[in-house]
Amino acid sequence: MRIAQVTGFLGSGKTSFLTKLAAELTERGYKVAVIVNDVGHINVDQKVMSSHGLNVKEVSGGCICCEVQGTFTTTIVNIHISYRPDIVLVEPSGVAIPWGLKQAVAEASKNSGLEITHSPIVTFVDCTALEEQMIFVGRLISTQIREADAVMINKVDMCTPEEIRKCADIVERIDENAKIMYGSASTGQGVKEMADLMISGVSQRYDEAMEEGLFKEQYGGRQ
Numbered sequence: 213m214r215i216a217q218v219t220g221f222l223g224s225g226k227t228s229f230l231t232k233l234a235a236e237l238t239e240r241g242y243k244v245a246v247i248v249n250d251v252g253h254i255n256v257d258q259k260v261m262s263s264h265g266l267n268v269k270e271v272s273g274g275c276i277c278c279e280v281q282g283t284f285t286t287t288i289v290n291i292h293i294s295y296r297p298d299i300v301l302v303e304p305s306g307v308a309i310p311w312g313l314k315q316a317v318a319e320a321s322k323n324s325g326l327e328i329t330h331s332p333i334v335t336f337v338d339c340t341a342l343e344e345q346m347i348f349v350g351r352l353i354s355t356q357i358r359e360a361d362a363v364m365i366n367k368v369d370m371c372t373p374e375e376i377r378k379c380a381d382i383v384e385r386i387d388e389n390a391k392i393m394y395g396s397a398s399t400g401q402g403v404k405e406m407a408d409l410m411i412s413g414v415s416q417r418y419d420e421a422m423e424e425g426l427f428k429e430q431y432g433g434r435q
């Protein structure tokens with residue numbers, strides 16, 4: 213079973229894009245399930261995705277990066293037993309970071325005994341808002357970009373080529389080696405490219421010690 217996770221700040225377009233991605237993968241013959249992780253009370257994302265006929269499970273009560281790793285493992289095992297998907301798409305909360313998500317999947321794999329392949333983690337950024345968001349939540353977004361295997365500059369349908377270039381510059385300043393894709397849930401741009409990456413790619417290994425060190429330095433240790 214493959215697990216494909218995305219990250220991206222609130223409203224960056226994760227749900228909209230994953231809904232399109234799930235349709236593309238289904239069309240290619242893959243059996244797709246979705247896990248959404250919402251730290252709030254009402255899970256709107258689950259409703260949106262279920263309305264498209266997707267098999268969606270919800271993990272709530274906290275972030276799967278840290279507080280509810282156990283629930284995440286149980287959900288993965290349950291999905292495997294009841295649905296046997298080829299690929300599970302995971303939309304975590306907007307504050308999740310790739311390293312934490314990888315840890316969660318590593319734990320789930322260890323505790324469940326399931327053989328799990330981890331697709332590359334794609335971080336979504338909102339092309340219309342990145343510059344402003346960097347002022348307020350720059351540290352979180354930088355971490356999401358630095359730790360990602362690829363970055364999806366999303367909502368390009370709403371931006372001029374100059375604005376898209378500016379957004380890519382910000383991403384490249386954070387990570388000069390970032391693999392950048394350009395997408396839009398509205399036009400479907402980037403959906404096929406991301407589907408290719410999700411089904412054929414494998415997430416790179418981090419220098420765990422470095423990420424853990426950076427995490428402690430920036431966030432004061434894990435909860």
Ligand SMILES: Nc1nc2c(ncn2[C@@H]2O[C@H](COP(=O)(O)OP(=O)(O)OP(=O)(O)O)[C@@H](O)[C@H]2O)c(=O)[nH]1
Pocket residue numbers: 220221222223224225226227228229257305306366367368369370395396397398399
């Ligand atoms: N024009 C345009 N609007 C988009 C695109 N993707 C998402 N949106 C809009 O942006 C808003 C947020 O999209 P979501 O898909 O809910 O974003 P999200 O990242 O799942 O948001 P959270 O789960 O709340 O963090 C919605 O109003 C979408 O309709 C896009 O590619 N183009």
Ligand SMILES: [Mg+2]
Pocket residue numbers: 226227228257303
């Ligand atoms: Mg969402």
